[in-house]
Amino acid sequence: MTTPVPPTGTGPLAKREARLAWGLLFPTIFSVSLVVLLPLLAIFWVSFKPIGLEDLRPPESVVREQLRGRPAADGDAATLRYRIRNSSQKEPITGVTITDRLPEGLAIMSVDARCDLDGLALFCDLGDFAPGQRENIEIEVTVSQAFLDADPDLDDTPAIVTGKGKNILTNAEFTLENFARIFDGDEFWAVLYATMFYTIVGTVGALVVGLFAALLLNKEFRGKGLVRGLYLFPYVAPVIAVAFSWVTLFDPFSGSVNALLVQMGVVESPINFFGQRPQALVMVTVFEIWRYFPLSFLFILARMQSIDTDMYEAADMDGASPFQKFWYLSLPMLLGILSVLFLLRFIWTFNKFDDIFLLTGGSAGTRTLTVNVYEQAFAVSNIGAGAAVAVVIFGFLLAFSIFFFKYMSREEGL
Amino acid sequence: MMRALRNGPLTAAVIGGLWAFTIAIIVAVVMSFSTGEAFRPFFWVSLGLGAVTGLITLYYRDARVLVAALAVISVGLGAAGAGAILVGEGVSLTALALANAGFALFAAWPLVVILRSLVPGPVDKHQWEEAVIRFLTGFGYIFFTTAVLVPFYVMIMTSLKNQQDLLQNPLDFTIDFSKGWGLLRSYFELFGDFGFGSYLWTSFYVSVLTVFITLAFSIPGAYAVARLRFKGRAAFGRSILLIYMVPMIVLALPIYIVFSMTGLRNTIIGIVMIYPVTTIPVALYMLQGYFRGLPAEVEEAGLMDGLNRLQVIWKITLPLALPALASVSLYVFMIAWNEFLLAFMLLDDPAKFTLTRGVASLNSSEVPRQHLMAGAVIATIPIMALFLGLERFMTKGLTAGSVKG
Structure with missing residues (x-):
């Protein structure tokens, strides 16, 4: 007789469940890795490449086919001309050939030496093209009446060109120049300073202001829902709308705030809030606080309303004052949500791009790391350097995330 | 003291x-x-x-x-x-x-x-x-x-004032009713000459498509994470949050490169392909939290009665989760409607602009401020109306999702 043993390993039922789970998750995993993981790998690859915006079009040979000489009657002479050029000004193309089918009804008089004509099929071997090189191939013909009647469109049989150009994206040429460039000099430190100022002050500011707003609304009164909805406006409205409103509001010439300040005698002449140091950095940070305090406000309020009121009653019995109740009861209860919010908002503020881009475009000392990605890649047209900045950002995020997950393991929820 | x-x-x-x-x-x-x-x-x-x-x-x-x-x-x-x-x-x-x-x-x-x-x-x-x-x-x-x-x-009032008035006295927000319909001139011009009608429509259907695609992907995924037991479930739940942490601009660069090379740039299809992927992780995370809160017994009863898992999801879980679906849909709609960065980078052809991209194109020295602000108002009003009308769902969605911003 054998002693019964509990089954080990996974049974068929569990296996089926796991299979189903992965099946249900597959579309998500597939699409997300396609759009998140692959691009991340691509960023690493590109950051080591000497590549500019114009290199995104690999060098290729381009052909145009034309019938010249305006033949009007039977027997008129004309020239069938192919113009071929190398689209790239930097890279050569090797082994360029053309294949085409000539239209019917043409009597061929002479053919370019580089070409063979077999019936109507044309094949030309043009060898290598230097960067920017242009070549013409001319075929002298006389037209027949049949050709004029048919009036064929030359593009019906498009000329096919082949040729091998170097594709900078896929070849094995690597460089560290991009990193050398972005770490170069004071600029990097200025960018890092702006990033850190924006991130830390923006995050803490949004939390403190959000806490204040939550304290205001943590009681029942008529119209509370309305006020809560109102305070969420900055977050819900499209960033493009509110950012441009702020720019309009603080404009040095037609902005209401400057007009108001001058009229009230606070300042002598209008301030260019988004155009000069150090106001610009302060202003984008204030905008960040204004736009995201609703989020922390909403979370803190939700947490406040779930705190047991018994505790406050007990404190009342013991004669605790309102400030004491806040400091010794509410704040410790809110510490969890506050720290989670801090971590999340810290990373998201660090990642923020749109707001600063729309407000200042990264000028006047507001260029953060994320704005620098755009600046390098598109304003300076150096995709490689932009990718290098992105890699630096990623390094920072990795450090944050490690810290974050270590911390999160102790935090409930979220 | x-x-x-x-x-x-x-x-x-x-x-x-x-x-x-x-x-x-x-x-x-x-x-x-x-x-x-x-x-x-x-x-x-x-x-x-x-x-x-x-x-x-x-x-x-x-x-x-x-x-x-x-x-x-x-x-x-x-x-x-x-x-x-x-x-x-x-x-x-x-x-x-x-x-x-x-x-x-x-x-x-x-x-x-x-x-x-x-x-x-x-x-x-x-x-x-x-x-x-x-x-x-x-x-x-x-x-x-x-x-x-x-x-x-200021946004609304500036959209009703012409450039001269604005420069003359930036504080004067009185409405000159004698102008009649002329007050809304910038709006008429935006819809008439700038094609804002088509931008509005593009934004609307792109957002709606994004909502549907997002739900189609995230509902099964969220159910799997919330209910089914499999190896790597905990790790998966966390890596969703990790994806949250990747900044959009870092992804936008390679997406721009790939779209340029494959000809997807400047197409609505490209936009509709990208938008849902940015919202799926959020939606999945929000939904799995809600699914976890539903009583598993009801679903088990369904399984006992001979439904298979997919039928259980369709006939039991989803009807129970309708409020959550509403919140998630609204939230995803809001993200897609407000999305600016990808639209800005990927769309160059005015015929294919979304609303935010259209407003961005008004930000030039040749277009008066009045028009820019009118564009901002047009972009804001629909989302605000939706928000105020369904504030309860929206607030819930915002809190549940711990929202990416």
């Missing part, structure tokens, strides 16, 4: 002064914004009037009498050119009186309430803190309401 500060008259005077000054600023700003004329607060006078009013409330608390008395004094001082609210040249006497009377009303009446707990002489901790908290509450409401409303007010 603290004990010395907790003195009824001292506290009343300080709070009274600060409150009156706050009110003077607000009244001056409101009067300036609504009439376009020059009003400004007089720091010392408003402070002094407030402090005196604060002191008096300790002994005499009839709000109506106090308001009336303060109003008479402030209007008198105002007429003499030394009121809490000063005016520039050419402002009518009526406006001056109105501003100063308004100051008196909003300074004196709330002060009676704010300082209710104070008495002449030393006060205890409770009385003192109560007064301070009341003051901070009043100040907070004024502060937040102003801070939130002013940019939106």
Whole structure:
């Protein structure tokens, strides 16, 4: 007789469940890795490449086919001309050939030496093209009446060109120049300073202001829902709308705030809030606080309303004052949500791009790391350097995330 | 030290002064914004009037009498050119009186309430803190309401003003009704000449498609994470959050490269392919949290009765999760509607612009501010209407999703 043993390993039922789970998750995993993981790998690859915006079009040979000489009657002479050029000004193309089918009804008089004509099929071997090189191939013909009647469109049989150009994206040429460039000099430190100022002050500011707003609304009164909805406006409205409103509001010439300040005698002449140091950095940070305090406000309020009121009653019995109740009861209860919010908002503020881009475009000392990605890649047209900045950002995020997950393991929820 | 500060008259005077000054600023700003004329607060006078009013409330608390008395004094001082609210040249006497009377009303009446707990002489901790908290509450409401409303007010009003008026007096937000429909000129031009009708439609269907694709992907995924047991489930739940942490601009660069090379740039298809992927992780995370909260027994009963898993999801889980689906849909719609970065980078052809991309194209020196602000209003109104109409779902969605911003 054998002693019964509990089954080990996974049974068929569990296996089926796991299979189903992965099946249900597959579309998500597939699409997300396609759009998140692959691009991340691509960023690493590109950051080591000497590549500019114009290199995104690999060098290729381009052909145009034309019938010249305006033949009007039977027997008129004309020239069938192919113009071929190398689209790239930097890279050569090797082994360029053309294949085409000539239209019917043409009597061929002479053919370019580089070409063979077999019936109507044309094949030309043009060898290598230097960067920017242009070549013409001319075929002298006389037209027949049949050709004029048919009036064929030359593009019906498009000329096919082949040729091998170097594709900078896929070849094995690597460089560290991009990193050398972005770490170069004071600029990097200025960018890092702006990033850190924006991130830390923006995050803490949004939390403190959000806490204040939550304290205001943590009681029942008529119209509370309305006020809560109102305070969420900055977050819900499209960033493009509110950012441009702020720019309009603080404009040095037609902005209401400057007009108001001058009229009230606070300042002598209008301030260019988004155009000069150090106001610009302060202003984008204030905008960040204004736009995201609703989020922390909403979370803190939700947490406040779930705190047991018994505790406050007990404190009342013991004669605790309102400030004491806040400091010794509410704040410790809110510490969890506050720290989670801090971590999340810290990373998201660090990642923020749109707001600063729309407000200042990264000028006047507001260029953060994320704005620098755009600046390098598109304003300076150096995709490689932009990718290098992105890699630096990623390094920072990795450090944050490690810290974050270590911390999160102790935090409930979220 | 603290004990010395907790003195009824001292506290009343300080709070009274600060409150009156706050009110003077607000009244001056409101009067300036609504009439376009020059009003400004007089720091010392408003402070002094407030402090005196604060002191008096300790002994005499009839709000109506106090308001009336303060109003008479402030209007008198105002007429003499030394009121809490000063005016520039050419402002009518009526406006001056109105501003100063308004100051008196909003300074004196709330002060009676704010300082209710104070008495002449030393006060205890409770009385003192109560007064301070009341003051901070009043100040907070004024502060937040102003801070939130002013940019939106300026946005709407600027869209109704032409460039000359704007440069002439940036404070004048009065609406000139004599213009009739001419007031809405910028809106007519945006819809007529700038193609905003088509942008609006593009934004709408792109957002709706994004919502449907997101739900189609995230519902099964969320169910799997919430209910099914498999190896790597915990790790998966976390890596969703990790994806949250990747900045969009870092992804946008390679997406731009790939789209340029494959010809997907400048196509709506490309946009519809990308948008859902940015929202799927959020939606999945929100939904799995909700699915976990549903009773598993109901689903098990369904399984016992011979439904398979997919039928259980379709017939039991989804109907139960309808409120959550509404929240998630609204939230995803909001993200897609407000999305700017990808639209800006990937769309160059005005025929294919989404609304945010269209508004961005108005930001040039050749287009008047009026049009830019009108574009902003057009982009804001639909999402605000949706938000106010379904505020309950929206708020829930925002809290549940711990929202990416």
